[in-house]
Amino acid sequence: MNRQVIVPPTGLLPHRPYSPAVLIDRLLFVSGHTGADPVTRAFSDDITEQTEQAFRNLRSVIEAAGGSMADVAKATVFMTDMDADFQAMNAVFKRMFPDRPPARSTVGVAHLARPGLKVEIEVVAVIGSAA
Template sequence: MTREVIIPPTGLLSHRPYSPAIKIDSLLFVSGHTGSDPVTRVFSGDVTEQTEQAFRNIESVIEAAGGVMADIAKATVFMTDMEADFQAMNVVFRRVFPEKPPARSTVGVAHLARPGLKVEIEVVAVLGSSR
């Protein structure tokens, strides 16, 4: 069994006290990602844009590990306002995973790491499973 820290070319999260992802053999455990741009740390107030950016951030980590988004087996979505934002998040989720979506849990939370963040997504992928 091999354990490897995965850091995408952007250096996304490399300054944090945790790894963007940990790869153990073909399993990839991706830390939670928000809708913040990895370079500027700026994010939109809109849940649609935040969800899209979170998935772009996740995709950069998965690709750095040699995988693709279709390798995602499980997603956990954390949202600060399920009532107002759940449907908009679902629209993006369906667009990212048009066929064979991963298993998913969605959890309402009071706050995320920074004020104004509406969504955070973490995933587990099995690299090569979509081929």
């Protein structure tokens, strides 16, 4: 078994005791990413913009592992306000995965890591599966 910690091009590691992603052979486990910019940590209060940024953050980690968004097999979305924000998040999700979307769970939560964050997304990908 080959196990490797994946760090995105920003080189930034989380401020907590976890890895941005772990690649085991071809299976990539990507930690949850929010709609905050990875360098400035700033974020919009708009759910669409937060969801788009979360996907940019995820894409950066997946590409650092040699994969693409088409390799994503499973996504878990955590949201603080499913009633108000689900449709907007779902519209972005559809744009990210226009063909053959991954399996997905969407979970309502009371809070995320920082006040004002509305969405966090984690994924599991099989690198090289999109052929």
